[in-house]
Amino acid sequence: MPTLGERIRSIRKDQKLTLDNLAGDRMSKGMLSLIENNKAKPSMESLSYIAERLGVSPSELLEEVSVQELRDLLEKTEDLAKVKIFDEAKAVTQQQTVDLIAPYVERLGTGYESARILELYAYALRYLDRDGWESALERAADIYDRLNITARRAAIGLARAQALYSRHRYADSLAVLLRERNTIENRATFIEPVTKLDFDYFEATLHYAVGQNEEALRVMEEALAFSKEKGMYYRMSDWYRLAAVHALMTGNKEDYTRFRLKLRQYGEFAEDDETTGFLRFLDIHELTSYEHQYAEALQQVRDVENELKENGQDLDRLLHSPYMNMETGKALSGLGRHEEAVEKLRNVQVPTEYIHHPIDLSIFLEGEAFLADSLAGTGQTGEAEEVIRHAYEQIGPLIDTPYKEHVKAVHDRLIRN
Structure with missing residues (x-):
């Protein structure tokens, strides 16, 4: 060299x-x-x-690698990073990222390209559960600090907190996030609005994860006011989803109606199919987990299927997502159609690569409670007990929610019987 x-x-x-x-x-x-x-x-x-x-x-x-070579390497790496986390090809592209960058790691210098390459290398190693990601991320952070590139340095702070979050160490994750945020805000003369809102969103999410609901609401309200002041719509759907689910769980019908309306307005304004799909899920989820109107929930599932067929929309991922499969199974179980429910609920696979929040996890664990009920309803008591014991053990350390109460009730009923 x-x-x-x-x-x-x-x-x-x-x-x-x-x-x-x-x-x-x-x-x-x-x-x-x-x-x-x-x-x-x-x-x-x-x-x-x-x-x-x-x-x-x-x-x-x-630099020990030419600038042009670095730029070519970064372009290839950025292309690989575009694959979404829920895409089946994610593991393959992350391995390709590691293979592509590994020969250059010890030769990378102190410029922006080197820092970004090290950052993407660290994320790929972490995704693949390999050693070395923390040291690579530290090198990238040091370069960003020296170059005063706040947005990328903030992304590393978020990544450090997310690494703990994905291991369900919510209190530790919140502590790291607050420390990283404080360091960056004290050092930087200017924080990009998007960076601030990223910090706000993850902080509110973590406050909810540890049961600090008032703090979460405070952060969320301040972030929404900031977004309005700046005329920004960034993360708007995420905020309203978070607020709507919290209002539903706490039984605050006024807030739930308000945030659900905000979601609908945003979905129509932005023509966002993902937001629209979430609303359909939320309607059905309210009927199964809160209203116990299982026939109506099943009818809404069928309505969605028919609408998609009529419109020729390719929303197959919504219909056959783990969430919708679970809601369909819950409706069938509540109607006493246990064999159909078992078939549906057994096929629900929790997307553990991106589902980590205790509320999301609790929703799926409540699905296991419905499965246990239907297994018992078909005479498969041994498997029913095994399923509900697993759900009960897994939901125990999580924050208190209506889903946790349901799991506990089914556990007590099936195990005592």
Whole structure:
């Protein structure tokens, strides 16, 4: 690999400069020759001067990989990173990311491209549950700090908190998030509005995760006011989903109606199929888990199927998502159609790669309670007890919710019987 002196000489010759041209009036030709031949090391002041004369950044001279090579590598890595986390190809692309970057890791320098490559490398290692992701992320964070690139440094702070969150260490995750946020806000002279809202959203989510509902609502209300002031719609659907589910769980019908209306208005305004799909799920979920109107819930599932067929919409992922499969199974179980319910609920696979919030986990564990009831209803008492014991053990450490109460009630009933 080329040395610092060799890189300086190569760039100088590419630009058809002589030693005298490059040395200018602040360096001697002899000293420059010694640097190019690796017989002397330039001070940072001299390095900055040489870089200025060559029209490059000092970090470019320190890079052991050429800038163009770094940019090509980053472009390929960014393309791989575009695959969504719930996509089946995610594991494959993350392995490709590791394979692509690994040969360069020890040769990366101190510029933006190197930092971003290290950041994406760290995320890929973490996704694949490999060692080394924390040290790679630390190197990226140090570079962003030196370059004062706040948005990317903030993304690393969020990633550190999310690593704990994905292991369901919610209190630790919140502590790390608040520490990282405080460090970045105290250091930076300007925080991009999008970065602030990312911090706000994850902080509110974590406050809910540890049962600090008032703090979560405070953060959310401040974030919504900030968004309104800035005329921004960023994360608007996420905020209203979070607020709607919380209002539904706490039985606050006024807030639930208000936030549900906000969701509908946003979905129509933004023509957002994902928000519209969530609303359909939420309607059915309210009927199964709260109103116990199972026939109406099943009818709404059929209505969605018919609407999609009539409109020719490709929303297959909504219909056959774990959430909708679970709601259909719950409705069938509540109607006493236990064999159909068992078939449906047995096929529900919790998407553990992106489902980590205790409320989401509790929703799926309540689905296991419905499965246990239907297994018992078909005479499969041994499996019913096994399923409900698993749900009861898993939901125990999570925050108190109506879903947790339901799991406990089914557990007590089936195990005592």
